[in-house]
Amino acid sequence: MGSRKKQASSSPRPLSMADLARELGVSMTTVSRALSDHHSIGPATKQRVLKLAKKLNYQPNHLASALRRGQSRLLGVVVPYIEGKFFPAVIQGIEHAASKAGFSVIVCQSHEEVQLERRNVETLLHAQVAGILVSLARNTQEYQHFDKVRSRGIPLVFFDRIPGAGQVDAVVLNDQAGGFQATSHLLAQGRRRIAHLAGPPRLNIYSQRRQGYLDALATYGIPPDDDLIIYSDMTVDDGAQAMRQLLARPAGRPDAVFAAGDSAILGALQELKAQGLRVPDDVALVGFSNESFTAITEPQLTSVDQRCEEMGQAAVRLFLELAAAPEAPFVQRQVVLEPKLFIRGSSLLPAPVGVG
Amino acid sequence: MGSRKKQASSSPRPLSMADLARELGVSMTTVSRALSDHHSIGPATKQRVLKLAKKLNYQPNHLASALRRGQSRLLGVVVPYIEGKFFPAVIQGIEHAASKAGFSVIVCQSHEEVQLERRNVETLLHAQVAGILVSLARNTQEYQHFDKVRSRGIPLVFFDRIPGAGQVDAVVLNDQAGGFQATSHLLAQGRRRIAHLAGPPRLNIYSQRRQGYLDALATYGIPPDDDLIIYSDMTVDDGAQAMRQLLARPAGRPDAVFAAGDSAILGALQELKAQGLRVPDDVALVGFSNESFTAITEPQLTSVDQRCEEMGQAAVRLFLELAAAPEAPFVQRQVVLEPKLFIRGSSLLPAPVGVG
DNA sequence: TTGTACGCGTTATCAC
DNA sequence: GTGATAACGCGTACAA
Numbered sequence: 001m002g003s004r005k006k007q008a009s010s011s012p013r014p015l016s017m018a019d020l021a022r023e024l025g026v027s028m029t030t031v032s033r034a035l036s037d038h039h040s041i042g043p044a045t046k047q048r049v050l051k052l053a054k055k056l057n058y059q060p061n062h063l064a065s066a067l068r069r070g071q072s073r074l075l076g077v078v079v080p081y082i083e084g085k086f087f088p089a090v091i092q093g094i095e096h097a098a099s100k101a102g103f104s105v106i107v108c109q110s111h112e113e114v115q116l117e118r119r120n121v122e123t124l125l126h127a128q129v130a131g132i133l134v135s136l137a138r139n140t141q142e143y144q145h146f147d148k149v150r151s152r153g154i155p156l157v158f159f160d161r162i163p164g165a166g167q168v169d170a171v172v173l174n175d176q177a178g179g180f181q182a183t184s185h186l187l188a189q190g191r192r193r194i195a196h197l198a199g200p201p202r203l204n205i206y207s208q209r210r211q212g213y214l215d216a217l218a219t220y221g222i223p224p225d226d227d228l229i230i231y232s233d234m235t236v237d238d239g240a241q242a243m244r245q246l247l248a249r250p251a252g253r254p255d256a257v258f259a260a261g262d263s264a265i266l267g268a269l270q271e272l273k274a275q276g277l278r279v280p281d282d283v284a285l286v287g288f289s290n291e292s293f294t295a296i297t298e299p300q301l302t303s304v305d306q307r308c309e310e311m312g313q314a315a316v317r318l319f320l321e322l323a324a325a326p327e328a329p330f331v332q333r334q335v336v337l338e339p340k341l342f343i344r345g346s347s348l349l350p351a352p353v354g355v356g
Numbered sequence: 357m358g359s360r361k362k363q364a365s366s367s368p369r370p371l372s373m374a375d376l377a378r379e380l381g382v383s384m385t386t387v388s389r390a391l392s393d394h395h396s397i398g399p400a401t402k403q404r405v406l407k408l409a410k411k412l413n414y415q416p417n418h419l420a421s422a423l424r425r426g427q428s429r430l431l432g433v434v435v436p437y438i439e440g441k442f443f444p445a446v447i448q449g450i451e452h453a454a455s456k457a458g459f460s461v462i463v464c465q466s467h468e469e470v471q472l473e474r475r476n477v478e479t480l481l482h483a484q485v486a487g488i489l490v491s492l493a494r495n496t497q498e499y500q501h502f503d504k505v506r507s508r509g510i511p512l513v514f515f516d517r518i519p520g521a522g523q524v525d526a527v528v529l530n531d532q533a534g535g536f537q538a539t540s541h542l543l544a545q546g547r548r549r550i551a552h553l554a555g556p557p558r559l560n561i562y563s564q565r566r567q568g569y570l571d572a573l574a575t576y577g578i579p580p581d582d583d584l585i586i587y588s589d590m591t592v593d594d595g596a597q598a599m600r601q602l603l604a605r606p607a608g609r610p611d612a613v614f615a616a617g618d619s620a621i622l623g624a625l626q627e628l629k630a631q632g633l634r635v636p637d638d639v640a641l642v643g644f645s646n647e648s649f650t651a652i653t654e655p656q657l658t659s660v661d662q663r664c665e666e667m668g669q670a671a672v673r674l675f676l677e678l679a680a681a682p683e684a685p686f687v688q689r690q691v692v693l694e695p696k697l698f699i700r701g702s703s704l705l706p707a708p709v710g711v712g
Numbered sequence: 713t714t715g716t717a718c719g720c721g722t723t724a725t726c727a728c
Numbered sequence: 729g730t731g732a733t734a735a736c737g738c739g740t741a742c743a744a
Contacts, residue, residue: 013426014508016721027731032723040729062482063423064721067736070369072419074462074483082447083648088438095465104479106430106462109451123460127430128419152370266652293649296622372737383715388739398713420737423720 014059020052035060066128075103075319076124076132080112080161085291086308087135090159093312094133101320103130110137118145131155131319136162138200138233155322159315160306162204169322171314171335175205178304178339179212179258182286185302185341186256187220189349191284193252195228197242197259197268209260209288228254232264239267247275255283256347262287262294262303269297269346285346299345307337370415376408391416422484431459431675432480432488436468436517441647442664443491446515449668450489457676459486466493474501487511487675492518494556494589511678515671516662518560525678527670527691531561534660534695535568538614538642541658541697543576545705547612547640551584553598553620565616565644584610588620595623603631611639612703618643618650618659625653625702641702655701663693 017031024031026045033041034049052058066072075098079087091107098105106127108120117137124132125148132149135158143163149156158170186194196213199206214224227249232238239259247253259265265287272279279285279299287294287303294301314335321333373387380387382401389397390405391414408414422428431454435443447463454461462483464476473493480488481504488505491514499519505512514526542550552569555562570580583605588594595615603609615621621643628635635641635655643650643659650657670691677689 013720018721028722029724029731029733030729033730036723042729045729059478059482061423061484061721063419063428063484064736065723067417067419067423067720067738068722068724070736082438082444083441085439088444091438092465104462104464104483106460108460109448123455126415126418127460128417293652296649296652298654369736374737384738385715385740386713389714392739396713401713417737420720421739423722423736424738424740426720 014061015056016061017058020049020056020058023056024048024052070128071130072128073103074127074129075105075316076120076127076129077105077107078110078117078120078124078132078134079107080110080135080137082107082109084289086160086289086306089308090135090312090315093309094316095312096309097313097316101316103316112138114140121145121149125149125152125154129154131157131323133157133159133315133319135160136203138203141202153326155319155326157315157318157322159311160205164202164204167330167332169318169333171311171318171337172204173306173311174336174338175208176212176215178288178306178341179209179260180216181212181339181341182258182288182302182304183213183216184219185343186258186284186286186347187216187222189256189280189284189347191256192220192222193228193254194222194256194258195230195246195254197234197239197257197261197264198229198231199234199260201231206260213258225251227251234259234261234264236263236267236270239264240271241267243268243271247271247277253283256280256285257283258286260288262289262291262301265301265303265346266293266297269301280346280348284348286341290342294342294344297346302344302347303342305340305342307339310337370417371412372417373414376405376412376414379412380404380408426484427486428484429459430483430485431461431672432476432483432485433461433463434466434473434476434480434488434490435463436466436491436493438463438465440645442516442645442662445664446491446668446671449665450672451668452665453669453672457672459672468494470496477501477505481505481508481510485510487513487679489513489515489671489675491516492559494559497558509682511675511682513671513674513678515667516561520558520560523686523688525674525689527667527674527693528560529662529667530692530694531564532568532571534644534662534697535565535614535616536572537568537695537697538644538658538660539569539572540575541699542612542614542640542642542703543572543578545612545636545640545703548576548578549584549608549610550578550612550614551586551602551610553590553595553613553615553617553624554585554587555590555616556587562616569614581607583607590615590617590620592619592623592626595620596627597623599624599627603627603633609639612636612641613639614642616644618645618647618657621657621659621702622649622653625657635702636704640704642697646698650698650700653702658700658703659698661696661698663695666693 017028021028021031031049034046082088095105110117110120114137117140158168162170198210201207217224230242232242257268265285269285272283287301290303290305294303318333373384377384377387387405390402438444451461466473466476470493514524518526554566557563573580586598588598613624621641625635625641628639643657646659646661650659
């Protein structure tokens with residue numbers, strides 16, 4: 001930044017293929033072929049071109065290329081939000097895989113609003129992205145805004161939060177297995193009256209986690225109790241409020257809670273402490289997402305980890321497959337990743353067991 | 357997603373201005389003018405064009421437009437990372453302001469590596485972005501990769517972490533004031549032996565916070581003690597380790613710690629607890645960034661809030677100003693936002709004071 | 713006020 | 729293996 005000259009020093013526009021061609025005394029076609037590694041070109045000419053390009057620091061104009069081919073090297077991503085650990089980590093996976101394949105990534109947030117989600121998709125289409133990766137907003141219930149994407153032949157991959165109906169390509173976590181692992185763990189610790197803080201069941205992730213919870217109970221021959229399942233949007237406050245309700249149940253309080261999200265389980269923990277109950281002694285807790293704050297609370301929170309980076313990478317791989325065979329008939333592809341339970345203090349039996 | 361037909365239904369390429377022109381029996385020029393609200397066009401014709409455009413759901417090809425004008429409606433953003441609260445919030449502010457002005461946003465992460473930062477800038481230039489907003493990687497010490505940006509006449513705005521030398525347009529927090537507020541608060545609480553966990557002083561934000569710390573001490577006539585300032589990369593582990601060092605000081609342990617980041621202060625808190633010391637009774641703590649986990653720890657952590665959204669919005673405003681006057685001579689513009697201290701349990705005097 | 717014609721930088725198609 | 733040429737969709741001098 002040493003120079004203090006004018007901001008725009010009459011911007012000498014970057015050199016084009018035509019410049020290289022003139023310099024070398026060959027045609028633009030030849031230059032283009034050399035740079036794009038086309039087969040019908042002599043190795044000698046190719047080297048000459050590449051050498052000069054490097055020497056003059058030639059930068060291809062992606063815009064022109066995209067215009068000509070009707071396809072850019074941009075990959076659009078729509079997520080509900082980027083706070084917390086999950087989506088940044090997924091995006092990290094996406095960026096990594098995408099950049100390896102020569103794509104740049106545009107990230108848009110829907111802020112859990114379907115209207116914004118629609119606008120984001122429009123924006124991405126305008127930017128002529130080569131593909132779109134989506135994790136749905138919480139209140140998305142109809143999916144017409146994605147029809148345009150398909151009808152333009154642009155690869156569309158969902159991840160984590162996917163449409164409830166229809167055939168789509170997607171990468172998901174085995175949320176059911178996650179719910180099953182979490183609940184089974186609590187059962188193995190001797191808990192029998194296990195409550196569940198569930199998210200909106202319209203979202204696949206939440207209905208699946210609940211199903212895993214129910215399956216685990218069934219395995220132990222425990223009949224499900226509707227009074228022990230509380231639905232909410234899974235914020236910290238929601239979790240605290242749900243815990244209050246559970247503690248007021250006439251049938252007696254639960255001895256464990258499995259929440260489909262870490263924020264909710266954090267709220268539950270705080271409420272339990274506020275009421276003078278001990279965790280895990282009185283009530284054991286398990287959350288979902290393995291947020292970084294699960295290692296900060298006292299006790300630390302047991303939680304289900306979601307393989308975030310892998311999810312992002314898998315989504316990009318799927319996109320690349322679709323992009324490679326644009327005219328192929330549609331075959332639904334679903335990648336399912338397996339979750340992993342991280343066991344911490346909030347769910348472990350007191351001393352007798354001697355674990356961890 | 358009901359349709360199960362082929363992914364690419366022979367993609368009928370979106371209609372162009374030429375299509376509209378043909379349909380209306382006018383020239384492309386007229387269509388172009390109508391759509392871009394040019395002055396020399398009859399109100400009647402204009403309406404006809406706009407109406408048909410809406411009816412046929414015409415979508416302008418931004419790529420072509422960008423190619424023609426040498427400028428897209430994309431705004432590039434380079435940040436060190438997107439974990440935590442700060443950068444997502446700033447990005448949120450950026451997206452909001454940018455979309456209001458008709459720009460889309462590309463976010464790239466440098467992962468604190470100058471090499472990646474360089475690549476990101478290249479990528480953005482290739483994407484022909486209209487402007488670039490940057491928050492520097494921790495180890496960026498030379499800034500030539502930004503010279504290209506300027507020489508192409510592309511507006512460049514730094515935010516939060518800005519180059520140490522040279523003239524740049526930037527939005528920053530008054531980090532010095534933040535450090536001053538934090539330290540003054542501790543002094544007002546009666547603490548006199550205050551340590552400081554500092555970040556790499558090469559980064560403006562850290563040197564400024566340290567300066568604020570020193571200024572506050574000076575105000576109280578307390579000479580700075582080099583043994584009480586520990587430099588690190590401010591991770592949780594760094595904070596814990598620094599706390600260990602401080603507790604082992606032969607001159608006696610500090611009665612308060614101000615860290616230039618919340619992760620470090622969290623590490624300090626954990627170390628203090630591990631050693632059986634009480635917070636704030638034995639050692640009071642203040643952090644920086646007001647991360648969401650500051651409200652989770654016990655006690656909750658006092659911290660300096662950074663006006664994240666405002667920073668993003670201000671950066672976009674600066675960009676828009678620069679873009680509006682591309683040929684204007686360079687005048688350094690710096691926006692400085694004022695921080696706000698959030699006081700919580702980790703820094704408050706025990707009962708006698710009776711606050712909060 | 714409207715239309716004509718050209719160029720932005722690249723790639724696809726054809727001819728040689 | 730190489731080259732000329734025509735698009736891709738839009739903006740804009742210039743002419744009418």
